[in-house]
Amino acid sequence: MAKPGGWGIGIVAAALVAGAFFYLTAQPQQSEKTTPRTSATKATHLHIQTVALGSYGSAVRRNDQELALEIHPLVELEGPPGESPPSLNGPAEQEVIGNTFLRFPELAALPEDSAAQEQLAKQIGTQLEAQLRARHSPWKLRSLQLRPSLGPIPSGEG
Missing domain, CATH: 3.30.479.30 (Band 7 domain)
Incomplete structure (x- = not known):
């Protein structure tokens, strides 16, 4: 029974690492989405x-x-x-x-x-x-x- 519990903790840990990875890689995409807004402000000139x-x-x-x-x-x-x-x-x-x-x-x-x-x-x-x-x-x-x-x-x- 010790082995199934060990695997469960490993799976939860891997899921947390994967979630953190996706969260951190999603942040630059959000800042890229603001880039067109800066080019749109140039149109106001x-x-x-x-x-x-x-x-x-x-x-x-x-x-x-x-x-x-x-x-x-x-x-x-x-x-x-x-x-x-x-x-x-x-x-x-x-x-x-x-x-x-x-x-x-x-x-x-x-x-x-x-x-x-x-x-x-x-x-x-x-x-x-x-x-x-x-x-x-x-x-x-x-x-x-x-x-x-x-x-x-x-x-x-x-």
Whole structure:
């Protein structure tokens, strides 16, 4: 009977040694998991630039009245420090923004409908992002705000 008890103690001791070995070797893996977090913090060193993209307008009919709807897009770009942001106010961008704006089916709803604003901003943003990719620009579109306004149509006098 002394032999079975001796084996039991040996097995328990071996299990403890194996458990300690696995515990100690698992510790460096946990610290390796934190490594991507440090590289992710480097991404926060990107430069953020806000750029006004002009003004775009259209006449809309609302409550049996013809009104002037304008949007004043404002884009926030994110890119590498020390590199100038790309120009997004050239003729190609103006055409993309203007055409997307004028083809939008819910123009009259833009001033009050945040869902319509988000939808149009997403459509314009997708087009501008495609242009940035085509230029191989390291800059990314972070956000786009339309800032719509609705008012009387300006008179042609002046």
